[in-house]
Amino acid sequence: MAILEKKTYKGLTEETAIQLVKELELFPVHAELTAREIGDGNLNYVFRIASEENSVIIKQALPYAKVVGESWPLTLKRAKIEADALVKHGEYVPAFVPKVFRTDEDLAITIMEDLSHLKIARTGLIEGEYYPNLAKHIGQYLAKTLFHTSDFALHPFEKKRLASAFSNPELCKITEDLVFTDPFFNIDTNDYEPELQSDVEEIWNHTELKIAAAKIKQSFLTEAEALLHGDLHTGSIFASEEETKVIDPEFAFYGPIGFDVGQFFAHLVFQVIVRKGEDREIIVNQIDEVWQEFYSVFSELWKSKGVDPFTKVDGYREVFLAKVFDDAIGVVGCELIRRTIGLSHVKDLDGIEDSAVRLKAKRAALSLGTNLILKKASIKTIKQFITTIEEFTA
């Protein structure tokens, strides 16, 4: 029986993955196909199906987290959210997301463009590569996806329809817990090197910091400004010198615009922390560039496509973008802290072999993160942000 007709979820194998693309006639009838499971995450299968001339990717959500066997059940609805977000964002930035050929909600799959010729940006950056277009492209990606899905661009009925369609409670809860809650409390999920014990306790005992973090969490919980990617770190980006493709929007939901901006900033900051000299300056300049590009493209769209009468009021755009910047700086702080002492780390830091260097880098991440959360009201420009980064990571 044809796989799609069964209408029930079943994990694909390399064999059934080939059968599926044949059913869908994604390749010529007599093409010789090979399939390989290339996933390295723990939440999904990723199959690459190739003929001599062509290839596609099938991503299938698993109903549990692989890393802990079947003990951590996960909603398959995230596959639909991911596919729908790729399609929705693709309307505005077709160059920066993979093409989607087919989705199936029952099987929890998305069949999409194969991007194997590109490298995951985090991997390349850790290897010291430089992606000259990365900052400009992500600045455009952020401006276009976020402006076009906001109340500034959409009829309020369409905005609210999308906000309900992209309601994503299970994946949001992961962020609510791992980014905005657990690292600030003595909670089991936290994971940090024993040498950081006193740094960590300083955070747990810092009431002013926790109040500031609570406000950032509340913004994430309540502010439905635009359709976010929701997990925009450098591991969610394929890149080459020319191309940039943003993948994996399974955390997509309506949230504060500054969240996506801040998360991307944070993962560039990790590179600033681990790099030296000119290599470091390149990344510092990219932080500046992503904001400049975001600001300028968002502003152009606001002027040319704003539908709310208030978009015509002189000065409101600057006030709104200052709010986005403030939100973003707070998110950078939370992300720096949580990737250092929370459940989910980054290879940028954990991969440093020399333990003295690694601990120094982690302490820099913690003190910069703390400072950004506490002092964000006084960091009003990208230059001041960069000065603050330099101050804590030099």
Add this chain to the structure above:
Amino acid sequence: MAILEKKTYKGLTEETAIQLVKELELFPVHAELTAREIGDGNLNYVFRIASEENSVIIKQALPYAKVVGESWPLTLKRAKIEADALVKHGEYVPAFVPKVFRTDEDLAITIMEDLSHLKIARTGLIEGEYYPNLAKHIGQYLAKTLFHTSDFALHPFEKKRLASAFSNPELCKITEDLVFTDPFFNIDTNDYEPELQSDVEEIWNHTELKIAAAKIKQSFLTEAEALLHGDLHTGSIFASEEETKVIDPEFAFYGPIGFDVGQFFAHLVFQVIVRKGEDREIIVNQIDEVWQEFYSVFSELWKSKGVDPFTKVDGYREVFLAKVFDDAIGVVGCELIRRTIGLSHVKDLDGIEDSAVRLKAKRAALSLGTNLILKKASIKTIKQFITTIEEFTA
């Protein structure tokens, strides 16, 4: 054929309204029933069905606005929102909402407790009455309905389920337009006395005011903090010396807590504007009392029922309640302005017969409203709010 079985919408008549309550066996089989349409709004039928011993109210949503014939179609879904909100809020404040006996989505009806022994608070207040329990009751109503439906009290899955279930785009748009947009622009829906032309133009030309209003509108559009009533003016409240019942939550949706608080404040402010001497002091004291009661009950609930770990962080509660107060003051400003120059007015002002007195009252509403929107950052306590009211309305 039985009315409920038809499963299609049809406007009730006094005859079919009686038939309906008989089908539902809401009265003894042989009770002699009378029905009377007592609605004075333009969006709904309201039937009072009575026997000698007992009575109920049937509220039925009309698929269009009566005032303009059938030319302004309205979603019948609002009847479901209203019924669901009465039931949800009733879980937390059974004493302050009518009992719901039966709802039917197809017919767009809610059958509920008859409150004819009470008077609409606005009517009583305009007649100079004093409701000694009104402020305390509404303070409790606000604290309980808003705390219990917020992220501070609910599991995030349940909060997001409710937020989607109460998505209410059509009714929200009325508020977005009539409260937060139209009064600040030269738009046809506005309605003001010709003598106010220069006052109105001052508002339209006041860029700083419009930017501040845009931020308040953005909060209404994006901040899903709690399940609001959404239209909490004194015309949505039945009262007597002892009792307080909040009705008509058809505008209910997940929005900023300060919206409900601010709207109620605003309609007390209209009474402060039109009253004199001791009668006026009574209302000023009620503004103080509603905030004190809200603050204290919300705080108790936060301490005893807060589920988010951050509710245990010293000082966060005060910071959050300061944000609610700031939001509320902005909403008061918008409500004062829109009820004076927008589409929908209040009898408190329009009912003043002496035109000099009426215009003076309206100008006070406009200048106080403008000042609150512009200066809310410097109004941090209920005492400062009251001082500001006195300053512009003495």
